[in-house]
Amino acid sequence: MPNNKGKRRRFGAVRQLPSGRWQARYRGPDGIDRPAPHTFATKKDAERWLAVKEAEIIRGEWTNPDAGAVSFKEYAAEWLRDRALKPKTRQLYEGLLRLHILPAFEGMTLGEIKDRHVRRWHKELLDHGPGEVTAAKAYRLLRTILNTAVEDELIRRNPCRIKGAGIERSPERPVLSVPQVFDLAAAIEPRYRALVLLAVFASMRWGELAALRRHCVDLDARTVRIEASVSELKDGSLVVVRPKSEAGRRTVVIPSVVVDALRFHLTVYAERSPDGLVFVGPKGAPLRRANFSRQWRRAIAKAGLSGVHFHDLRHTGNTLASRTGATLKDLMGRMGHGSSRAAMIYLHTTSDRDRLIADAMDTLVIDELKRRPRRDPGGGGSGTDLARPPK
Incomplete structure (x- = not known):
C-alpha cells in the first residue's frame, strides 16, 4: 500500500x-x-x-515549466521577424536557420533542447557540415536566439555552453608583397586598376568601393571618405547601407603613389556628377561581383598569382599599415573596426597621424619596387605608370 x-x-x-x-x-x-x-x-x-x-x-x-513548450521553429521565426537587421545580415541568418539549425531543432520545443542536443548537433556540423567558419556562425546564431528565450523567461538557462564554439577560425589568408600588388594592378583591366590599389592602400572592402562617390574623394588632401557600403542580395538586388558600425564611417589618407592612378580613373572611368559613383562597369552600371570575378581571375593568372581573393587586398593593406609602426588605435581607425568608443577616440585625434601612416607606406612601396627588376605584364609597373592612359 x-x-x-x-x-x-x-x-x-x-x-x-x-x-x-x-x-x-x-x-x-x-x-x-x-x-x-x-x-x-x-x-x-x-x-x-x-x-x-x-x-x-x-x-x-x-521559470514556468509550461513556457518552454513553445516550438523552437516558431520562436526562431518570431525572433528573426522582430529584429531590425540589415538586408545582408537577415539573408545570412535566414540561410543559417534553414540549412543548418532547423533541420536539427525544428521538431523540438525550447524546453526540450538540452546541452547534449547542442553538442551532438555541433559535432555533426563540424564532421559533415559546411566547414568551421559556417559552423561557428550557426552556433552563435543559435546561442543568441536561446539567450533571448532566457531573457523572455521561457527557459531557465541557455544549453549552448560549448567553449569556443562561436569563434571563427578562418584559414590564414595570403598577404601580397608590394611588387605583387602592382603586378596585379597592371595586369587587370585598366578600368579596375584604381579599385585594386584603393582596396590595398585605403583598406577598403568591396562593398565600400562599390558605394564610393566622387565627392568622397579629395585628391589634393589625399583622402577618401567611406560613408556607405553596397550589399548584393541573392535575388540580384543591390542595397546601399551605412557601415556596420560608426567606426566604419571614416576618412582614410592614401599614399601619394596611388594618387595619379586614382586621378586618371576619375577623369576617364568614373561618373561625372559630384554624387556619381567612382567605380562602374563597362556599360556604366554599378559594380557586381559576378561580372568583376571574370576580370579578377584573368588578372590573377596574368600576374602569376593563385589562391588570392579580392578581400585579401584589404588584408594586405592592413598588414602594410601595421608594418609602418601604426598603433592599435591607428589601425582600428584606418580599417573601420572597433567600438563606438574607439571610433570617437580616433575622430578626436588629428589627421596628422593617419597622414604619417600613408607617407610611411609611400616610402615602403617605393623602396620595395626599386629592389626588384621591372616586370610590366599589363602596361604599368609603378604608381605613376598606372596613372597613364593604356596604349
Missing part, C-alpha cells in the same frame, strides 16, 4: 505511488498546482527536489 502518512509539509507535498516511487507536487507563484516532471526513487529525493524548487521561487529564479 502507498505510504501517504506523515506531517503536513510547509511547502509542497510528497506521496508514494502504487509503484513504490515517490511523487512531488507544489503550488507555483502563478497559483497552479504542478507535479515534478518525473518521480523519485526515495522520499528524501522528492523532498530535496521540492527544497530546490522552493529556493528558486524565493530567489525569483523560478
